[in-house]
Amino acid sequence: VPELPEVEVTRRKIEHALIGRTVTVVTTTPNSYFFITPPDTLERLLPGQSATRLERLGKYLVASFDSGDRLLLHLGMTGQLFVHGASSVRLLSATGGGSLTPEGQLAAFEADEHTHLQLAFRDGGPRVLFRDVRKFGKVQLLRPGEAATRLEKLGVDALAATAGDLLRATRGRRLVIKTLLLDQSVLAGVGNIYADEALFLAGVRPTRRAARVTRNDADRIVTALQQVLRRSIDTGGASINDYVQPDGEDGTYQDERRVYGRAGEPCPNCRTPILRRVIGQRSSHYCRRCQH
DNA sequence: AGACTAACCTGAAAGC
């Protein structure tokens, strides 16, 4: 599932399929929770436009078009962007993972009932597909000059954040540090996996009150956070449930997890069993001996 | 303002 690293890997792999290509046909599924901008509006306004850049802001992707329109994409929990036919490595299975065909032959991605947005281009080349089983993802088209409330609420991007940014947000807050890390208006892009991993590396327990985080803690948390985010980008992201890269490859960061999803397993430092408990309605994983 | 809850949706895995 997509947090900052997965969104960044997606951005890098989808960029070439979007920029400089003129949209001709937009195909959608019926209106739903998924569409901030109704599908018929997308079908009406996008054709003829060509993207000039694709940037990532926190967990959002923003495609800018030559018209001045901007297309916001959020992958939610199960969103996947694919370049149709880019891979030929794997066949997209019903669960969203990749797999070889029974014959071991190579097959391209095809749109299915969960593919809510498809862009076809004038050059007749690969289409861009946005698939999302749970429909927690979002698509929004912003006209030129139109304010993007969602983007304006984002805090500093987690990769660019400083210890001071984090420390400032902790002052006078009653909530616990784990919950604060997940607040997109503080550090944009951090999700459950990387929050747990960063807190483990920093030696800070997720249940620590934010107001009790010291300058030194904040330094270690931000350093650890950026270390795990960068490492995950380098390894193609974490393919734990649904996430696959736009070309169908799995990321491998899940193999490097220290604590996330490892309840009961020995701590990599001290062998004490990793604990799991729910914090702010999210599962959290930590070592009670190494994290204080 | 800040903090907490429920809700949005579907499918896989675990439990019985």
Added chain:
DNA sequence: TGCTTTCAGGTTAGTC
């Protein structure tokens, strides 16, 4: 085998 329950990495509207 088959039915039921639990769980999932995100965000936001509503409530106190």
